[in-house]
Every structure is written in structure tokens, then in C-alpha cells.
Amino acid sequence: MQTNYLIPLALCANRPNSNRAHIWENIMNKLFKVGLIGAAIALAGCQDDAAKPQTQTSAEASASQVTLNTDEQKVAYAIGVSMAQYIGGSLDQQQELGVNLDREVVLAGVTDGLAGNSKLTDEQMQEVLMAFEQKVTQLATEKRDAEMAKVRAEGEAWLAEMEKAEGVVKTESGLMYKVITEGDGAKPSAEDTVTVHYRGTLPTGEEFDSSYARGETISFPLNGVIQGWTEGLQLMPVGSKYELYIPSNLAYGERGAGQMIGPNTPLKFEVELFAINGEPALEESADK
Numbered sequence: 307m308q309t310n311y312l313i314p315l316a317l318c319a320n321r322p323n324s325n326r327a328h329i330w331e332n333i334m335n336k337l338f339k340v341g342l343i344g345a346a347i348a349l350a351g352c353q354d355d356a357a358k359p360q361t362q363t364s365a366e367a368s369a370s371q372v373t374l375n376t377d378e379q380k381v382a383y384a385i386g387v388s389m390a391q392y393i394g395g396s397l398d399q400q401q402e403l404g405v406n407l408d409r410e411v412v413l414a415g416v417t418d419g420l421a422g423n424s425k426l427t428d429e430q431m432q433e434v435l436m437a438f439e440q441k442v443t444q445l446a447t448e449k450r451d452a453e454m455a456k457v458r459a460e461g462e463a464w465l466a467e468m469e470k471a472e473g474v475v476k477t478e479s480g481l482m483y484k485v486i487t488e489g490d491g492a493k494p495s496a497e498d499t500v501t502v503h504y505r506g507t508l509p510t511g512e513e514f515d516s517s518y519a520r521g522e523t524i525s526f527p528l529n530g531v532i533q534g535w536t537e538g539l540q541l542m543p544v545g546s547k548y549e550l551y552i553p554s555n556l557a558y559g560e561r562g563a564g565q566m567i568g569p570n571t572p573l574k575f576e577v578e579l580f581a582i583n584g585e586p587a588l589e590e591s592a593d594k
Contacts, residue, residue: 403445454560458570461554464509465572468551481537482551486576489545494528494582496536501525501581507574514566523580532557534573542579550575 374380397407418424426434469476476482494500503523506515517524528536534552542548554560554570562569 400442403442403449405442405445454569457568458554461509461570461572465551465553468574474551477537479533479537479556480553481534481556483538483541484549484551485546486549487545487547487578489543489579491544491546491579492582493541493543494539494579496529496540497527498582499525499527499584500539500579501584502539503578503580505576508566509572509574512566514564525581525584535575535577538575539577539579542577544579544582547576547578550577 372379372383374383393412394409397409397412400407415424424431465480465482468474468482471484473484474482475484501523502525503517504515505513505518507513513519528539532552534550534556537556538548538550538552550573552573552575554572557571557573558567558569560569562571567573
């Protein structure tokens, strides 16, 4: 099913994604409260039980010998696997930043913590993890800034090429448009509700949204969508078809939208305007 970017993402741009990774992250946050630092201190708290005899070795606790006959065993095993997947995913993300943590040492830390044999004090762990968190945050920020700068430069180059095309007009805001068909109806104001067909593509030409693909026009308040649409549609008489070339600051800016529209990405839209506030009811054109 194709995402309708124009309305849900324009009007609800701050709505978080609800994929499985985010759901699990929320669950993990609730379970462990304060992330790595809290988890480390919690594991260290197991040292209170250090004097208790340890009757089960690591080998005996290996996955090949675990039995899952009761609900409690299944829950315990599921928690262990889920923790491993969560930690593994975090380690993979850190690797992308150039941080390589030895997974065997991580496993040793979990084992020692559960056994109450931590080699670091609570204070040492807190100090180490806080410094590590700052390092990773800085690396992630630097990587994101570099990626955004690259996308911004590519977007500006694409817009510069579009501006050279025959028939393209640039407004004071930076919005560019090209008249494909000029209608003879009224022009909408920002307070009007318009009925349109549209197709949205990235600078690469990849389509990310299309009312044509859904087989029906869409109506929406013109002041409830991205700025490039609000401005561009007011230039169009009813019955027109325009191409809009929208800079990222008039689209979704640094936040991007959905899975396809990244930060600082300019957009191209083909738009046909059929009606303002439901009138006139012009015959809708077929997808071309």
C-alpha cells in the first residue's frame, strides 16, 4: 500500500513511526528505565548475592541445554534473547560510527553482573558509560551533520538544474513551478479547500506518493499542508496542471518524512487542480 505523504505527514509531521523496532525500544526503556547506565548499575546490584553458592556453570546454561517446558522458562528465555537482540542492534549501530565493542567482553559483563562478580564498581561503570554516551552522541551528530550537508548540496544542485529548464518560474520564496496546462477558473486562497490529483517524486525520479496510483482525487485545506503546496496551489487557476519544484525548507526540512523523504530533500510534484471548496466540478483527467 502506498503512503499518502501529502496529508498525514503534512498535518501530523511529528507523529512517531510505529514499527517493531520502536515498539521494542519503548518496551525496553520501560523495563530498564535509564538505558545502559541504569542497566549496568542494576546488574552491579546483584553483587549483594555474591556470597550465594553458584551451582550452575556457563556451559550448563548454554542454549543447547536450556529446556522450555514452562511459561516461566519461556518468558526467561525470551527476555534473554530479546536483550541480546536489543544490545546487538545497538552494537551494530555503534559500529557504523566506527565504535567496535568486543561482544565477548559484553557477554562476560552480563555473566559477571548476574553472578555478582562485577570487576567495576558502580561509580566506575557510571563514569565509563557516561563518557561513552557522550562520545557516541558526538559521533552520531557528526555523521548526521555530514549526511545532511551532502543531501543539502545535492538538492541545491538539482534545484539549480530545474531552474535552467524552459518555462520554469522561480518565486521570491525559492519555489519553482512550470505550467503544463493553464486553466481558466478561479485561484484558491490559503483558507480554501482544494480538490487535486498529484504525483510526488524525489530528485532521483523515484515516486514516493501519487493520488493517481490510488485512483482518486483528494481534497484538503490548503493551509494544512507543506508551504510549497500552500504557495504553489494559490498560483493555479482551476483546471490547471503545474509542476512544482519545492526546496526542502518549503517541504519537510531537516525532519524529512516517512521512509523515503530524507532530511533536506527537495521535491517535485505534478498537480492538477479540479475544484475549490467543491466547486466547480470539472471533469477529472485520466492519469497521463
